[in-house]
Amino acid sequence: MSVSFTFADGTLHNSKMIKAITLLLTLAFTMICTAQTTRQESAHDSIDILDKIHNRHPASLPQAPDPADIARLRTKHLWRATAETAGMNIGLWAFDRYVQKGHYAYISWNTIKENFRHGFEWDNDHLGTNMFAHPYNGSIFFNAGRSNGYNFWASELFAIGGSAMWEMFMECEYPSTNDIIATPIGGAAIGEVLYRTSDLILNDRTTGEERFGRELAAFVVNPMRGVTRLITGDMWRHRSTSGRMFGIPPIYVEIGLGGRILAFHDDQSASTSGGTAEVYIEYGDRYAHTCKAPYDYFSFYLQLNAIKKQPLLSRVEIIGRLLSCEVVDKSKLKVSAGLYQHFDYFDSDTIVRHEMSVDPLRPCAVPYKLGTPASVGGGLMFQSTPTPGIRLDGVLHANGVLLAGILTDFYRDYNRDYNWGSGFSIKAGLNLRLPKTRWAFSIANQVYRLYTWQGYDRNADWSLTPSGKPVNVQGDSSKATFNHFEAVVRYRLFNHLHVSAGVDFYRRFTHYDDIDAYIPEIQCHVHGLGIKSNQVGVHLMFTYKI
Numbered sequence: 001m002s003v004s005f006t007f008a009d010g011t012l013h014n015s016k017m018i019k020a021i022t023l024l025l026t027l028a029f030t031m032i033c034t035a036q037t038t039r040q041e042s043a044h045d046s047i048d049i050l051d052k053i054h055n056r057h058p059a060s061l062p063q064a065p066d067p068a069d070i071a072r073l074r075t076k077h078l079w080r081a082t083a084e085t086a087g088m089n090i091g092l093w094a095f096d097r098y099v100q101k102g103h104y105a106y107i108s109w110n111t112i113k114e115n116f117r118h119g120f121e122w123d124n125d126h127l128g129t130n131m132f133a134h135p136y137n138g139s140i141f142f143n144a145g146r147s148n149g150y151n152f153w154a155s156e157l158f159a160i161g162g163s164a165m166w167e168m169f170m171e172c173e174y175p176s177t178n179d180i181i182a183t184p185i186g187g188a189a190i191g192e193v194l195y196r197t198s199d200l201i202l203n204d205r206t207t208g209e210e211r212f213g214r215e216l217a218a219f220v221v222n223p224m225r226g227v228t229r230l231i232t233g234d235m236w237r238h239r240s241t242s243g244r245m246f247g248i249p250p251i252y253v254e255i256g257l258g259g260r261i262l263a264f265h266d267d268q269s270a271s272t273s274g275g276t277a278e279v280y281i282e283y284g285d286r287y288a289h290t291c292k293a294p295y296d297y298f299s300f301y302l303q304l305n306a307i308k309k310q311p312l313l314s315r316v317e318i319i320g321r322l323l324s325c326e327v328v329d330k331s332k333l334k335v336s337a338g339l340y341q342h343f344d345y346f347d348s349d350t351i352v353r354h355e356m357s358v359d360p361l362r363p364c365a366v367p368y369k370l371g372t373p374a375s376v377g378g379g380l381m382f383q384s385t386p387t388p389g390i391r392l393d394g395v396l397h398a399n400g401v402l403l404a405g406i407l408t409d410f411y412r413d414y415n416r417d418y419n420w421g422s423g424f425s426i427k428a429g430l431n432l433r434l435p436k437t438r439w440a441f442s443i444a445n446q447v448y449r450l451y452t453w454q455g456y457d458r459n460a461d462w463s464l465t466p467s468g469k470p471v472n473v474q475g476d477s478s479k480a481t482f483n484h485f486e487a488v489v490r491y492r493l494f495n496h497l498h499v500s501a502g503v504d505f506y507r508r509f510t511h512y513d514d515i516d517a518y519i520p521e522i523q524c525h526v527h528g529l530g531i532k533s534n535q536v537g538v539h540l541m542f543t544y545k546i
Contacts, residue, residue: 065244074149075149076148077149080228082144082161084224088144092166093166104172107171108172111172114172114174116168120176122177127369127417130179130371131186131371132345132371135183135185135187135343136190138159138182139159139187139191141183141184141187143225145158146224147228147229148228152188152293155188156185159187160180163180181403186373188341190318193320196246196298199246215236250284253546255543256280257541258540259274260539263536264367264533270351274305276304276539277304280301284297285297286336287383289329290324290326291325295321298320301315301317302315310348310349314347314348316345317342323338325338332384335380337378340399342372342377343375346371348369351367364409364533366417367506368407372448375399375404379395381395382395389435392433393431394429396426396427397427398425398426404421404450405419407508408480410476410515418475419478425447426447439490440490440492441489443485443487446483447483448481449480452477455474455476455477457470476512480510483507484507486503486504488500490543496546497543498544500541503539504538507533508533509531510531512531515528
């Protein structure tokens with residue numbers, strides 16, 4: 001259930017989400033600062049390394065980790081990791097109980113026994129709480145293990161354990177089915193990105209103001225690693241090595257600022273506009289010959305809005321490679337196949353307030369909401385250089401989605417306006433670069449097909465439930481499709497500064513299996529109702545590429 005703060009009026013305070021957004025922004029900017037520093041540190045390295053990363057123009061030249069650092073950082077500390085995981089939960093509970101006085105924090109042995117007796121159920125928190133804030137909490141549990149010598153897979157056990165402890169012991173609300181899935185799995189994706197980012201920031205060779213700045217930035221990006229370094233004294237210990245677990249891999253960073261216009265595709269008079277910001281980070285070598293270490297390569301995308309009536313955080317995407325091998329390695333063609341973890345989050349709000357209508361075919365005023373914190377699948381990445389003047393980069397992913405949430409037009413309970421479900425997704429993208437000119441073009445499309453298999457009986461008598469509404473349900477019995485298509489054209493103004501213009505099309509279509517509707521056009525009733533909502537976005541941005 002929710003670990004956000006609830007006030008007397010019943011509104012939800014999303015301070016956790018704001019903190020997470022701040023951390024992710026810090027992630028991007030500290031990577032940039034680190035990249036600038038490591039570029040100077042690596043000046044003696046051979047420029048031939050650039051050929052191995054296939055002309056990606058990284059922010060820094062790669063450096064291998066020191067074997068002494070690897071051996072030290074792989075030493076496991078079980079009890080310290082366990083204590084940090086439990087301490088995180090106890091500290092959060094104490095704050096909720098004694099400072100926020102949240103109703104759910106008044107626990108006792110009786111509430112614990114009731115949690116075990118009743119078991120898990122689907123909760124009704126905000127999409128942002130369940131699909132982003134809770135996975136961020138999971139990343140803290142995950143990094144309790146990661147910062148104490150455990151690898152990616154073993155650290156996932158700490159994320160599971162921390163989530164289970166909170167659900168079963170630390171709340172007087174029933175444990176949440178969706179949280180026990182989203183928190184550890186989504187937490188691993190966010191957690192590994194934050195861990196590797198903090199690894200880039202830290203440098204145990206530095207002293208003075210630079211050392212203080214690095215330690216502070218690493219603490220903000222990865223609080224649990226900061227706590228561990230504080231406990232062990234590594235925070236101020238000077239070494240002859242950098243103290244980095246992964247050295248300096250190839251890093252590619254983009255930051256964009258500009259304006260964005262959003263409109264309902266079917267009603268162009270309903271539009272809004274404002275500022276927008278984007279951060280894109282690519283970490284590691286796309287085409288490493290073999291890869292068995294999770295997240296040796298990942299991409300991270302963050303989109304923020306400063307638009308009236310729209311959420312601040314509108315999109316987050318993480319694609320982390322779990323394992324891969326290069327299947328084609330030729331001078332003009334490279335192809336890599338692998339297994340990838342995906343974390344996707346899309347959020348929007350009403351552009352204009354529609355008047356209430358009795359027309360059941362009218363779509364929800366919110367165009368789309370989507371979160372997939374638990375998704376994994378196979379992927380192909382390729383690069384083709386048919387001529388010196390043309391370069392193509394492409395990706396294709398097919399994923400199974402264990403848990404997702406997608407906007408619904410009907411189900412409403414507490415802060416929930418989405419259905420839980422599972423399904424699959426397909427993602428494809430193609431970038432065309434013209435190295436001898438200043439132009440570049442890209443298109444991408446991703447489609448999600450999600451099924452809500454545990455719908456509720458609309459004809460049942462729910463008057464005896466506390467809220468008068470169905471409880472412990474995934475939502476409406478439905479099949480939903482969400483499609484996002486984007487196209488961008490870029491022009492290089494100077495060495496690192498680019499201007500870009502792009503368009504996004506968002507389409508949500510949901511078929512409700514158990515709703516009867518009268519269709520005036522054909523003058524008859526039909527069983528099963530399909531509702532769609534479309535939104536288009538246009539943006540113009542200045543992008544700084546490092």
